[in-house]
Amino acid sequence: MIHKRYIWLLALLTLAAACRITQPYRSPEINTNGLYRDQPNGDTNTIAARPWQSFFTDTALQRLIARGIRENLDLRIAMQRIIAAQAALKQSRLAFLPDVNANASVKESRLAFPQGYGLITTATQYDVNVAASWEADIWGKLRSGKRAAQAALLGTVAAQQAIQSSLIADIAASYYTLLALDQQLQVLRQTLANRGEDVSSMKELKASGIVNGAAVVQSEANQYAAAVAIPDVKRQIRETENALSILLALPPGPIARGNMPAQQVPQNLSTGVPAQLLQYRPDVKAAEYAFRNAFENTNIARTAFYPSLNITAASGFTSFDFSQWFTDAGLFGNIVGGLTQPIFNRGLNKARLTAAQAKQQEALYNFNKTMLTAGKEVSDALYSLTSASEKKESREKQLASLEKAVDFTKELLKYSSSTNYTDVLTSEQHLLSAQIGSINDQLQQWQAVIALYRALGGNYDEHD
Known part of the structure; x- marks a missing residue:
């Protein structure tokens, strides 16, 4: 309960600070007396x-x-x-609105396995995903x-x-x-x-x-x-x-x-x-x-x-075997929230x-x-x-x-x-x-x- 209060207090303080950062517009004052x-x-x-x-x-x-x-x-x-x-x-x-992008790709790689022994093998990775990003104003x-x-x-x-x-x-x-x-x-x-x-x-x-x-x-x-x-x-x-x-x-x-x-x-x-x-x-x-x-x-x-608050999320399927592409084993998802504060x-x-x-x-x-x-x-x-x-x-x-x-x-x-x-x-x-x-x-x-x-x-x- 205490944590929720802190969250609400932080939100109110952030909103108050935001109101002071951007100023409301007022039409410029001008004296029109004697203009003609x-x-x-x-x-x-x-x-x-x-x-x-x-x-x-x-x-x-x-x-x-x-x-x-x-x-x-x-x-x-x-x-x-x-x-x-x-x-x-x-x-x-x-x-x-959030940016939403879809991606589908097939990637083939040549790998040394085990590392350092020079045994070369190949691997094919199949990916399809949807990613979204949003900046909170x-x-x-x-x-x-x-x-x-x-x-x-x-x-x-x-x-x-x-x-x-x-x-x-x-x-x-x-x-x-x-x-x-x-x-x-x-x-x-x-x-x-x-x-x-x-x-x-x-x-x-x-x-x-x-x-x-x-x-x-x-x-x-x-x-x-x-x-x-x-x-x-x-x-x-x-x-x-x-x-x-x-x-x-x-x-x-x-x-x-x-x-x-x-x-x-x-x-x-x-x-x-x-x-x-x-x-x-x-x-x-x-x-x-x-x-x-x-x-x-x-x-x-x-x-x-x-600082700017950005939230990104992605979800899709990835697999090294085409037959397992759209299965529970290949399903993935993530969501990330981050603050970026300019310093230098x-x-x-x-x-x-x-x-x-x-x-x-x-x-x-x-x-x-x-x-x-x-x-x-x-x-x-x-x-x-x-x-x-x-x-x-x-x-x-x-x-x-x-x-x-x-x-x-x-x-x-x-x-x-x-x-x-x-x-x-x-x-x-x-x-x-x-x-x-x-x-x-x-x-x-x-x-x-x-x-x-x-x-x-x-x-x-x-x-x-």
């Missing part, structure tokens, strides 16, 4: 919770995003990493290994989600860049046509003696200036289409799309609170899972200082623990950096959106004034000797620059919207 610069309010509504289909309503863009999610090669690569991580997790779970090494594998799997899933979130944003950004380039090309072609009319008008005015030959030549040069800009825009369109094709896992080719004037910028672009980045932004979640993986690996390194490799275990702790601290710093980067990206996107909105009213007034200036100078050129074609040329150049600027303003606004959606985490639901 000039945050408007503390409303918890966030566009990150909106499905991408309701955020990007252009049907052509929706088709492109759907194909990208289905076919993008980076996403397929990430999926294979998830499969590998799932296999590693399964392997960590199987570590709790006294110190929590296997449990920590399982949790580390779970964190690695979740981190791999979060990394795949981050790729998908970025993919949606990249496809949308390329799409709206194409629409802006299309709009620029349309403006340039219209400008080229208008300047062609200017050349005809200048030739008529020269014939009437109102302007000289210099005005005609200047008008022609002005026409060529518009013409020479068109090939560059066409090149940019083709390069953007080719880049978008890669995201869609397609060979380079044309992209079906809408037009910029038909696009409506989403309203109610709420950011929520910075703490929600932990919920919605996948790279932040991946960074925390990496920290948890490193934390559990540190737990594993701690257990290496303590403590320096190696200390080095492993130090390395594991350093990697854990590195993962913590990386998590903090990822959060700060996320806050910076949200702040930048918000300010870019504000800047684009502020320019809109001034740009509209500038365009209206420049259109009037072009009309007025052209009229004055016909009736006033104090006006020359240089005035017309200057006003037309300013108008074209403002028209291109207006298109770029719209693109900047869309880029800011997309950047904000990406920075907040976006919606990467694979079932969408």
Whole structure:
């Protein structure tokens, strides 16, 4: 009875020691106050919770995003990493079960009998057995290994989600860049046509003696200036289409799309609170899972200082006579339990623990950096959106004034000797620059919207 009490007391002490060796995981603490610069309010509504289909309503863009999610090669690569991580997790779970191996063999030996007399004889041994070994998880090494594998799997899933979130944003950004380039090309072609009319008008005015030959030549040069800009825009369109094709896992080719004037910028672009980045932004979640993986690996390194309990057992038949192989005479069995305590490799275990702790601290710093980067990206996107909105009213007034200036100078050129074609040329150049600027303003606004959606985490639901 006394021996049983000692056994129970030893088991309780071992369990208590094991609880102190491996530490329970706690999420890293981080202060998110002020993470968004000039945050408007503390409303918890966030566009990150909106499905991408309701955020990007252009049907052509929706088709492109759907194909990208289905076919993008980076996403397929990430999926294979998830499969590998799932296999590693399964392997960590199987570590709790005993290893079982079966063996069958026939061994023939040449023996000197009796020893030293040189009489050679032969013997044939027949063996068949099943052996099992099992390590008791006294110190929590296997449990920590399982949790580390779970964190690695979740981190791999979060990394795949981050790729998908970025993919949606990249496809949308390329799409709206194409629409802006299309709009620029349309403006340039219209400008080229208008300047062609200017050349005809200048030739008529020269014939009437109102302007000289210099005005005609200047008008022609002005026409060529518009013409020479068109090939560059066409090149940019083709390069953007080719880049978008890669995201869609397609060979380079044309992209079906809408037009910029038909696009409506989403309203109610709420950011929520910075703490929600932990919920919605996948790279932040991946960074925390990496920290948890490193934390559990540190737990594993701690257990290496303590003895391991291994139990092995074997059973089978062995015989030197095949006819007695599966008989009571050939039956054998054994079971062995043993403790293995590291003695001379403590320096190696200390080095492993130090390395594991350093990697854990590195993962913590990386998590903090990822959060700060996320806050910076949200702040930048918000300010870019504000800047684009502020320019809109001034740009509209500038365009209206420049259109009037072009009309007025052209009229004055016909009736006033104090006006020359240089005035017309200057006003037309300013108008074209403002028209291109207006298109770029719209693109900047869309880029800011997309950047904000990406920075907040976006919606990467694979079932969408």
